[in-house]
Amino acid sequence: MRRVVATGTFDILHPGHLYYLEESRKLGDELYVIVARDANVKHKPKPVIPEDQRLHMVAALKPVDHAILGDLHDMFRPIVEIRPDIITLGFNQHFDEERLRQNLGERGLDAEVVRIAGYFGSLASSSKIIERILNTRYRSGPGGS
Template sequence: MKRVVATGTFDILHPGHIYYLEESKKLGDELWVIVAREKNVVHKPRPIVSEEQRLKMIRSLRCVDHAVLGDQTDMYKPIREIDPAVITIGFNQKWSEEKLTREMRERGISAEVVRIAEYSGMPFTSSTKIIEEAVRRRSQ
């Protein structure tokens, strides 16, 4: 069984998220998704949607076999427990594939890191852009 892990915040679920997860699933037999904890989202604005609700939404997707919340203190803990063959990162996630691979190897994790390309098939494929457009429309 080849396990794939995808990670993300998944605030305001949109077609870009679906594409990322569907493409991730194609790389193995079983897709695990680690949903970021609210306190760990420091590289962008805090999520609007609670972590429990984001987890529930991700679990409802057909392509997702398992979804869990990330660990509050050690982001590598769930990855070690899942023991994936592949870890995917989204096109806009700030990780360097080389740095992530090196950090995982230092922790005994041998998964391959694959960056999933950007989805451009629809206009609203960014939570930030959805929020900006909603604010613009509501303020007219």
Template sequence: MKRVLATGTFDLLHPGHVFFLSSARALGDELYVLVARDSMIRHKAKPIVPEDQRLNVISALRVVDKALLGSEKDIFEPLYEIEPDIIVLGHDQTFDIDELQKSLKEKGFQAKVTRIDESLKCPLYSSGRIVNKILERYCQDKA
């Protein structure tokens, strides 16, 4: 049984997230998803949707076998419980695959790291595009 792990913030769930998670699930038999903790997000603005609600939404997706909140101390901590065979990164995630693979090996994990380079081609495939569309529609005349 091949266990796949995908991670992300998953703020404002959109078709791009579904595409990413479906692509990750296709790589194995089980899909585990780590939802980033608010306190650990440093590379972009804090999410609009609270972490417990983001976890509930991801957990409800049919493609996801199990979703968990990430650690507030060490991104590797949940991997001891999950024991993934494959860790999948999205096209827009900033991890360097070689560096991540090296760190995993140093911590005793044998998981292979791969990236889904494709992204969904539709107008609202990202949280940022959704926010911009909302601002355009509802705030344009208020400036």
């Protein structure tokens, strides 16, 4: 059985997230998704949706077999426990693939690292969704246009 791990913040679910998870699931028999903890999101604004709710939403998606929260102190701990054959990265995730392979090897893991191509719909990012809401709903301030 080929296990695949996908990771991400998954704030404000959108078609790009679904595409990433569908493409990840196609690579194996079982898809685990590690949802980033609120405290660990440092490379972009903090999530709008709390981590427990993001986890619940991701777990409900059809391609997902298992969804868990990431570890607060060691991002590799869940990966060591799952022992995946493949780890997928989203097209815009900030990981150096070679460095990730080295870090995995240091922990005795020989997982293949695969970057999933982007989904280029008009609302394929949480920041674009937030921007559209602000521009269309709050152009002149709350309640008016």
